[in-house]
Amino acid sequence: MTLSIKERHLDEILLSLKKVIVAFSGGVDSTYLLVKAKQVLGENVIAVLAASETFPDREYKAAADLAKRNGIRLIETRLHELKNELFASNGPDRCYHCKTGLFSQLKDIAGKNNIPFIVDGSNFDDLSDYRPGAKAKEEQGVKSPLQEAELTKEEIRILSRKLDLPTWNKPSFACLSSRIPYGSPITQDKIDQLDKAEEFLLNLGFKQVRVRHHGEIARIEVEPGEMKMVLNNRAAIYAELKDLGFSYITMDIQGYRTGSMNEVIL
Numbered sequence: 001m002t003l004s005i006k007e008r009h010l011d012e013i014l015l016s017l018k019k020v021i022v023a024f025s026g027g028v029d030s031t032y033l034l035v036k037a038k039q040v041l042g043e044n045v046i047a048v049l050a051a052s053e054t055f056p057d058r059e060y061k062a063a064a065d066l067a068k069r070n071g072i073r074l075i076e077t078r079l080h081e082l083k084n085e086l087f088a089s090n091g092p093d094r095c096y097h098c099k100t101g102l103f104s105q106l107k108d109i110a111g112k113n114n115i116p117f118i119v120d121g122s123n124f125d126d127l128s129d130y131r132p133g134a135k136a137k138e139e140q141g142v143k144s145p146l147q148e149a150e151l152t153k154e155e156i157r158i159l160s161r162k163l164d165l166p167t168w169n170k171p172s173f174a175c176l177s178s179r180i181p182y183g184s185p186i187t188q189d190k191i192d193q194l195d196k197a198e199e200f201l202l203n204l205g206f207k208q209v210r211v212r213h214h215g216e217i218a219r220i221e222v223e224p225g226e227m228k229m230v231l232n233n234r235a236a237i238y239a240e241l242k243d244l245g246f247s248y249i250t251m252d253i254q255g256y257r258t259g260s261m262n263e264v265i266l
Helices: 003-017 028-041 058-071 096-114 122-127 133-138 152-162 187-203 225-233 234-243 262-263
Strands: 020-024 043-051 072-078 117-118 211-213 217-222 248-251
Touching: 003 028, 003 152, 003 225, 003 248, 020 028, 020 217, 028 043, 028 058, 028 152, 043 058, 043 096, 043 122, 058 072, 096 117, 122 234, 133 248, 187 211, 187 225, 217 225
Parallel strands: 020 043, 020 117, 043 072, 217 248
Antiparallel strands: 211 217
16 A cells, blocks of 8 residues: 555544544654544544653653644543552563553543543554554554554654654654563662663763663663764763663663564564
8 A cells, every 4th residue: 555545544544433532652653643633533532641650751741742732632641550560570461461551541531531442553563563562452442543554653754744743753762661671570760770871861862772771781772873972972871870770881782673672582
């Protein structure tokens, strides 16, 4: 299918749903879906944004501002996933337990607002990655219009740019728990370490960055083209991450890639 055909197909899918709640995070995919749903369905769209212990405040605030600037009704809720031992123990099905809690809250909100469908921003590329949260989506009856229209991440960026969305070139982001190896418990202290470390690196000018938490070791992933920046800022990075509690600071020479923590189980 051409991109224009996929775009029309997305319109048709949204029209068929009539009223939707969008599971909104402020990322590339859910932002495009939300704005597109508003164009197609008008006032029959509600965005639900969940504050989370594993989601940086800067991301949450940016998402809330974006929804409000686009005149979209926003309902804010809160997750407490670290209180869920099935999540905090950090097994390979961690995302399943988080998504189950999120979609359960969204179903309650949908019921109270007489809205029949919940949609999320899963895209066509996600079908080829390890996504245990997809099981929760199926169990809760959540629909994925972007995936159904076979829209890839790159195509969503192109369409977002056409709509002048500020997220069209936003770096990919996943919750901070994804930086911790499976089997290593997720704690608030680890999350805070990762949040501060990544914010520091972003403030240095890195576009796409992950800090992976291996106990005393921080493994930094950046795009290959930015690896020299790590070396150029070596002393400052070492001092900051050492101050945050890491004993050893390393750079992954393979560079940034989505889901690198899944490599040990796939």
